[in-house]
Amino acid sequence: MTGTRRRLLRTLADADDPVAGPALADALDVSRAAVWKHIEALRDAGFDIESGADGYVVRAVPDYGAAAIEFGLDAPYTIEYHERLPSTNDRARELAAAGESDVVVVADEQTGGRGRLDRPWVSPSGGVWASLLVRPDRPPAHAPLFTLVAAVAVTRACREAGVDAVIKWPNDVLLAGSERKLAGVLTEMEGEADRVSWLVAGVGANVDIAATDLPETATSVRAAGGDDDRRRFCQRVIETFHEYRTEPASVLPAWRDHAVTLGRRVRVETPGGAVEGTAVDVRFPGALVIRTDGGERVVHAGDCEHLRPA
Structure with a gap:
């Protein structure tokens, strides 16, 4: 979508009343004929844009796609949409190498989705497969914080959709009362000694997917009644x-509010071996504090398993 068309949509989304053609032309610094061409292109893309004596107003928005997601989006990101991609994270990495930032790569379907430890991630049409490319002014040691940010964001979206979602450390979003996964996060970055060059937070969320199209260990917003x-x-x-x-x-307090891991007995497989005990806290920038028989251990990364109570 062109920058002019994006600004036109934003102008219409921000307006409480119809916007006249001349006002749009002035705001966008284009001719009225150009405004009309952009309006027609948006109609062809599925927008229901009504034109009357008072101007233009959007009555309905397409179900999905770049323009649909950007319309009314209250955050300064550009959406790059694909019907099908091997991996939104891989595409975001390509954009990072080209110098882009504040872009969200979205795919209707992924053919090579992956989670942590390169585990395959089923990514059919109906999910939200999105990778947010940012360039935070932070040292690489702070990168795990953005994994927590993404997990909180997905959990909030699930809850606003009517599904009781919780977070399993560090980044799995589960249906409360079960171990069935609603979503996961895969964060990748490149950095120098003192700063992050770029960071990609990849989100895979099962939204409008039937339970029969998912592994037994997973569920979706739709299947959960949201x-x-x-x-x-x-x-x-x-x-x-x-x-x-x-x-x-505000990230750590929000993560704690949604966490199901804290207070649970856990086993975390780390490069140095398994750590088993009770998860008691999370520390900046995302480390799990585990109370073991030998005292507290701070785990920065690993594969976390919730254990049944003794």
């Missing part, structure tokens, strides 16, 4: 990610 509007779900993930990205001090 609102399966992918457009709004994707917008809320992006908006909440941006909110916490700009207010990092």
Whole structure:
């Protein structure tokens, strides 16, 4: 979508009343004929734009796609949409290498989705497969914070859709009362000694997917009885990610509020061996504190398993 068309949509989204053609032309610094061409292109893309004596007003928005997600989005990101991609994270990495920033790569379907430890991630049409490319002014050691940010954003989106979602450390979003996965996060970055060059937070959320199309260990917003509007779900993930990205001090309290891991007995497989005990806290920038028989251990990364009570 062109920058002019994007600004036109934003102008219409921000307006409480119809916007006249001359006013749009002035705001966009284009001719009235150009405004009309952009309006027609948006109609062809599925927007129901009504034109009357008072001007233009959007009556309905397409179900999904770049323009649909950007319309009314309360966060300064550009959407790059694809019907099908091997991996949104891989595409975001390509954009990072080209110097881009504040872009969200979205795919209707992924053919090579992956989670942590390169585990395959089933990514059919109906999910929200999105990777947020940002360039935070932070040292690489702070990168795990953005994994927590993304997990909180997805959990909030699930809850606003009517599904009781919780976070399993560090980044799995589960249906409360079960171990069935609603979503996951895969964060990748490149950095120098003192700063992050770029960071990609990849989100895979099962939204409008039938339970029969998912592994037995997973579920979806739709299967859990929630609102399966992918457009709004994707917008809320992006908006909440941006909110916490700009207010990092509020990330850990929000993560704790949604965490199901704290207070549970866990086993975390780390490069140095398994750590088993009770998870008692999470510390900046995302480390799990585990109370073991030998005292507290701080785990920065690992594969976390919730254990049954002794």
